[in-house]
Amino acid sequence: MLSTLHLPLTFPNLMVLLGGLWFATRLILYVVQKPLKFLRGPAPTSLLCGYEYDLFQQENVGDKEYKWYEEYGTAFRVSGVYAEDVLMTADPRALQYILQTSGKLSCHMAIRYRFLRPVDFQRRICRLFDKGEIHQRQRKVLNPAFSAQQLRQFLTMFQESALHLSRKWKEDMAQDGLTGKKFNIPFWLGKMTLDIIGKTSFDFDFGAIDNKEGIPLRVLFSEIFKDSIKPTKLTILQRSLERYSPALFNMFPIKENVRHHTFLTELRRIARNVYERKEWAEEEDVRDKKDILSVLARANHTEDTKRRLNDSEVIAQVATMISAGQETISFSTTYLLYELSQHSEDQARVHHEISDLRAKIGPDSVPTSQDYDSMPYFNAVIKEALRLHSILPQAHREAANDDIIPLEFPIITASGEVVSQIPIKKGQRIHVSIGAYNRFFIWISLACVWGPDANKWNPSRFLGSDNRMSQTNIGVMSNLTTFSGGIRGCIGWRFALMEMQSILFTLLESFDFSFPVVPCKSNAGKMEDEYELQRLPAGLMVPVVKGKGAFGPSMPLNVELRAA
Numbered sequence: 433m434l435s436t437l438h439l440p441l442t443f444p445n446l447m448v449l450l451g452g453l454w455f456a457t458r459l460i461l462y463v464v465q466k467p468l469k470f471l472r473g474p475a476p477t478s479l480l481c482g483y484e485y486d487l488f489q490q491e492n493v494g495d496k497e498y499k500w501y502e503e504y505g506t507a508f509r510v511s512g513v514y515a516e517d518v519l520m521t522a523d524p525r526a527l528q529y530i531l532q533t534s535g536k537l538s539c540h541m542a543i544r545y546r547f548l549r550p551v552d553f554q555r556r557i558c559r560l561f562d563k564g565e566i567h568q569r570q571r572k573v574l575n576p577a578f579s580a581q582q583l584r585q586f587l588t589m590f591q592e593s594a595l596h597l598s599r600k601w602k603e604d605m606a607q608d609g610l611t612g613k614k615f616n617i618p619f620w621l622g623k624m625t626l627d628i629i630g631k632t633s634f635d636f637d638f639g640a641i642d643n644k645e646g647i648p649l650r651v652l653f654s655e656i657f658k659d660s661i662k663p664t665k666l667t668i669l670q671r672s673l674e675r676y677s678p679a680l681f682n683m684f685p686i687k688e689n690v691r692h693h694t695f696l697t698e699l700r701r702i703a704r705n706v707y708e709r710k711e712w713a714e715e716e717d718v719r720d721k722k723d724i725l726s727v728l729a730r731a732n733h734t735e736d737t738k739r740r741l742n743d744s745e746v747i748a749q750v751a752t753m754i755s756a757g758q759e760t761i762s763f764s765t766t767y768l769l770y771e772l773s774q775h776s777e778d779q780a781r782v783h784h785e786i787s788d789l790r791a792k793i794g795p796d797s798v799p800t801s802q803d804y805d806s807m808p809y810f811n812a813v814i815k816e817a818l819r820l821h822s823i824l825p826q827a828h829r830e831a832a833n834d835d836i837i838p839l840e841f842p843i844i845t846a847s848g849e850v851v852s853q854i855p856i857k858k859g860q861r862i863h864v865s866i867g868a869y870n871r872f873f874i875w876i877s878l879a880c881v882w883g884p885d886a887n888k889w890n891p892s893r894f895l896g897s898d899n900r901m902s903q904t905n906i907g908v909m910s911n912l913t914t915f916s917g918g919i920r921g922c923i924g925w926r927f928a929l930m931e932m933q934s935i936l937f938t939l940l941e942s943f944d945f946s947f948p949v950v951p952c953k954s955n956a957g958k959m960e961d962e963y964e965l966q967r968l969p970a971g972l973m974v975p976v977v978k979g980k981g982a983f984g985p986s987m988p989l990n991v992e993l994r995a996a
C-alpha cells in the first residue's frame with residue numbers, strides 16, 4: 433500500500449498511514465458527533481489536512497482567513513487535520529479570556545493552566561516551557577534578565593550594533609563611490625539582530641554583519657526554518673501526528689526535527705563553553721556580565737531552590753531566546769521600513785522628531801530609553817507596523833477543562849441563534865488569530881475593533897486616546913495582541929520594542945528609505961513599484977518579493993545617505 437502511494441517506507445510515513453486509519457474513524461465520527469457542530473464555518477479544501485493547509489496555501493497571511501471572518505463573524509468552526517473540530521477566534525474578549533484572565537487556574541497549591549500550549553513549531557525548537565508550575569518557575573528565573581536595569585545595559589548593545597550596520601552600509605556605498613544603494617533589508621537586519629541576540633543572550637559574537645567565517649551555528653540558524661515554508665500535505669500530517677505522540681517522533685524524526693536537533697546540539701556545545709568559562713571566572717567577573725546566560729547562572733547560585741535551573745534548562749532558555757528574539761525583530765523592522773518607504777511624509781515626520789531630539793541632546797550623546805519614548809510619531813509608526821504586520825499571526829491553545837468562552841461581539845450559530853458565549857469541551861483545540869484581531873473590522877456584523885481603516889496604514893490612530901471600538905483591554909501594549917498577553921505573553925516585548933526604537937533612530941538619522949520604482953510599462957512617463965511585497969505564511973510571517981519566496985526573506989529598498 434505504501435508503494436502505491438510512492439512513499440518511502442519510513443516510520444513517520446507508516447505513522448501517516450496509521451493516521452489515515454484514524455482519519456477514517458474520525459470521518460465516521462465527523463458525521464456523527466462534532467463538538468462544535470452548532471457553529472458555522474468554512475469547509476476545508478483538504479479534509480485530511482484541514483484548514484491549516486488552506487492557511488499555508490494563502491499567498492499572503494490573511495487572504496483566506498480574513499474572508500472567513502467576514503463571513504462568519506469573530507468566532508467560528510474550522511476543520512483541522514484528520515477532520516478535528518478547531519475553534520477559530522479573533523474576538524477581543526475571547527482572546528483576553530484565553531490568553532490572559534484565565535491563564536491559570538489555582539486549585540489548592542498547584543497551578544494548572546486553563547489553556548495549554550500544544551507541542552507546536554516554536555516548542556519543538558526549544559522543548560521548553562511545560563505546564564503550570566515549571567513554566568511559572570522558568571518565567572520567574574527569566575524575569576531579571578528583562579528588568580529595567582538589565583534593558584538599559586542591552587540598549588547600549590542595540591545602539592552599537594545599529595551603528596555598526598550603519599557604518600557598514602556607508603562603507604559599502606563609499607567603496608562604489610555612491611551616496612545611495614539598494615540593500616536587501618531583511619538580509620541585513622537579520623545579521624544585525626543575530627549579532628545582538630548572540631551578545632545579549634550569551635555573550636557570543638556571531639560576527640554576522642562582518643561576515644566572520646567559521647561559525648557553524650550561524651549557518652545552521654539561517655537554515656532552521658527551511659522546511660517550514662510552504663509545508664507539503666505530508667509534512668502537515670507528520671507534524672500533527674507528533675502532537676499526538678511526541679515520544680515516537682523523537683525516535684523517528686522528520687527532516688524538520690533533524691534540523692532543529694542539529695541546531696540545538698551545536699548551540700548547547702557553544703553555550704556550555706561560554707558557561708564553563710563563567711564558572712571558572714571569579715564571582716565578580718560573572719556578576720559584571722549582563723548577558724542572559726550570566727543572569728541565569730547567577731540565579732543558579734541563589735539559595736532559593738525555587739529559582740534554580742539545572743544545566744539543560746539553562747541551555748534551553750538560551751535556545752529559546754535565540755529562536756524567539758531574532759527573526760521576529762528583524763521581520764517586524766523590515767515591515768516598518770517598508771511602510772515608511774511607501775509613506776515618505778510619515779518618514780519625514782519621524783525624521784523631524786529625530787532631528788529635534790538630536791538638537792536637544794547634542795551631537796555626541798546617545799539617546800536614552802526616555803528620549804526614544806518622548807517622540808510621539810516615532811513610537812506611533814512602530815506600533816502601527818506591529819499592528820498591521822503581526823509577525824506571529826496565530827497562537828494555538830488546548831482547553832484543559834470544559835469551559836465557556838465569552839465573546840464581545842455576538843455571533844450567529846448554525847441554527848440562526850445569536851450567542852455571546854461558546855461552550856467547549858476539555859481538549860478543544862483553539863486557533864487564536866492574533867493577526868486578524870489586530871486588523872479587525874467587519875461592516876456587516878458591526879464587529880469592529882479598529883475603525884473602517886483597519887486594513888490601512890494610519891499611525892495617527894496611536895496618537896491621543898484609544899479610539900478602538902472595543903471595550904476590552906488586551907495585550908501588553910496599546911491593546912495590540914502582537915506580543916500576545918498574560919502569563920505566556922512575550923517575555924521579550926520591551927526588549928523588542930527598545931531594539932526596534934534603536935534601529936529606527938540610528939538608521940533614519942543617517943539614511944532615507946524609498947521603495948524602488950521602474951518605468952511603467954502600460955503608461956509611458958509614469959513610474960511604478962518594482963515589485964510587490966508578499967507576506968508569506970510560514971509559522972512566522974516572512975516578508976518576500978512576490979513570487980520569490982523560495983529564496984528566503986527579501987525586500988530590497990533604496991537606501992540614500994541623508995545630507996549632513
Ligand code: HEM
Binds near residue numbers: 753760761764
Ligand atoms: C517583534 C518581536 C516579537 C514578537 C512580535 C513576539 C511575539 C511573541 C508572541 C505572540 C508570543 C506568544 C506565543 C504564544 O502564546 O504561543 C511570544 C512568546 C515569547 N517570546 Fe516573543 N516576540 C518578539 C520578540 C521576542 C524577543 C526579542 C524575545 C527574547 C529576547 C522573545 C522571547 C519570547 C519568549 C521566551 C516567549 C515564550 C514566553 C512564554 O511561553 O512564557 N520574544 N512572543
Ligand SMILES: *[C@@H]1O[C@H](CO)[C@@H](O)[C@H](O)[C@H]1NC(C)=O
Binds near residue numbers: 566742743744745
Ligand atoms: C532538569 O529539569 C527538568 C524539569 O525542569 C527535568 O525534566 C530534567 O530531567 C532535569 N534535568 C536534569 C539533568 O536534571
Ligand SMILES: *[C@@H]1O[C@H](CO)[C@@H](O)[C@H](O)[C@H]1NC(C)=O
Binds near residue numbers: 732742743744746
Ligand atoms: C546549578 O547548580 C547545581 C547544584 O548546585 C549544579 O549541579 C548545576 O550544574 C548548576 N547548573 C548551572 C546551569 O549552573
Ligand SMILES: *[C@@H]1O[C@H](CO)[C@@H](O)[C@H](O)[C@H]1NC(C)=O
Binds near residue numbers: 902903904905910
Ligand atoms: C485599551 O482598551 C481599554 C478599553 O477600551 C482602554 O480603557 C485603555 O485605555 C486602552 N489602553 C491603551 C493603552 O490604549
